[in-house]
Each structure stands twice: as C-alpha cells, then as structure tokens.
Amino acid sequence: MILLDPTSEGLKDSYNLAPRRFRSLDGVRLGLLGNSKLNADKILDAVGEILSERYAVETVFHRMKPSFSRPVPDDLKKEMLGHCDVVIAGVGD
Numbered sequence: 001m002i003l004l005d006p007t008s009e010g011l012k013d014s015y016n017l018a019p020r021r022f023r024s025l026d027g028v029r030l031g032l033l034g035n036s037k038l039n040a041d042k043i044l045d046a047v048g049e050i051l052s053e054r055y056a057v058e059t060v061f062h063r064m065k066p067s068f069s070r071p072v073p074d075d076l077k078k079e080m081l082g083h084c085d086v087v088i089a090g091v092g093d
Contacts, residue, residue: 022086025055031084032060033076035068040092047088059083 022028032048034040041064048060061083065072068091072080080087 025051025057025086027056027058028085029059029061029083030057031080031087032062033072033080033087033089034062034064035089035091036064036066037068037092040064040090043092044088044090047090 030048030051032044034044041062044062048057048062051057052060061080063076063080065076
C-alpha cells in the first residue's frame with residue numbers, strides 16, 4: 001500500500017487543487033449531505049457538531065439523498081446551493 005499525503009512538499013507539482021473560496025469555516029453556512037445509508041446521519045451529525053464547536057459556523061443544513069445508488073436530484077442540489085457555502089458529503093454503513 002502506498003499512502004500519499006497531499007500536503008507533502010514533494011507532491012505539490014503533481015496535482016492542482018480546486019480554488020479555495022474560504023480559508024476557514026468561520027461564518028460559513030455548512031451543508032451536510034448524507035447518502036441515506038445506515039449511520040450516515042449519525043456520522044454527519046457528529047461532524048457538524050465538532051465543526052460547530054471548533055469554528056464559528058453560521059448554520060448547519062442537513063439533508064439526505066433519497067437513494068445511495070443514485071446521483072443527487074437536481075432539486076436537492078439547488079436547495080443545498082441556496083442554503084450552503086460548503087457541503088460535506090458523507091456515507092454510512
């Protein structure tokens with residue numbers, strides 16, 4: 001197994017990160033999107049609580065996909081885009 005650390009100095013020339021709009025989670029509207037599998041909501045709730053304790057998160061907006069095997073429906077995407085600055089997608093099982 002090879003473990004790659006994307007923060008390593010030696011890898012900086014081998015990849016490009018997407019532009020970052022936020023330098024911190026302070027003041028952001030956090031979205032949590034579960035995949036509807038068992039325990040996804042519990043894991044995301046815990047992540048939301050931890051991030052809310054560590055940062056001055058403005059709001060936490062939690063939604064679930066109707067099915068883990070299907071892409072996010074357009075109406076759910078639009079809802080998340082309207083209420084969230086940053087979205088964390090989570091899985092469970």
